[in-house]
Amino acid sequence: MEEGTLKKLISNIKCSSCRQRYESQNVEVLGCSDQMWFIQALCSSCHTQSLVVAMVQKTRHPEPVTDLTRTEQGKFVITGAVNSDDLLKMHNYLKTFDGDFMCLFESNKTQL
Ligand SMILES: [Zn+2]
Numbered sequence: 001m002e003e004g005t006l007k008k009l010i011s012n013i014k015c016s017s018c019r020q021r022y023e024s025q026n027v028e029v030l031g032c033s034d035q036m037w038f039i040q041a042l043c044s045s046c047h048t049q050s051l052v053v054a055m056v057q058k059t060r061h062p063e064p065v066t067d068l069t070r071t072e073q074g075k076f077v078i079t080g081a082v083n084s085d086d087l088l089k090m091h092n093y094l095k096t097f098d099g100d101f102m103c104l105f106e107s108n109k110t111q112l
Pocket residue numbers: 015016017018019020043044045046047048
């Protein structure tokens with residue numbers, strides 16, 4: 001986690017003495033270890049200093065939910081994202097498409 005993000009998060013915490021929210025410029029990161037951040041916060045209202053220990057866990061990227069096989073996923077990684085040319089081709093194809101989906105799926109010859 002970046003220091004700026006942490007300061008913003010701490011600025012949403014209220015002072016335990018007067019319930020005033022901390023201001024990000026009054027939040028100072030004292031240090032951090034692997035998952036723990038030590039933060040000093042000064043209340044701008046009652047001038048109480050507080051020490052905050054925040055535990056930050058790194059999240060793993062979740063596995064994508066998909067019906068695609070590994071081979072199919074590899075195919076789409078190679079082909080890249082849909083771009084404006086792809087959309088234009090689809091648009092031109094749909095302009096002349098007569099709505100006969102059975103023909104489309106049976107023939108397997110139609111190329112976009
Ligand atoms: Zn206060």
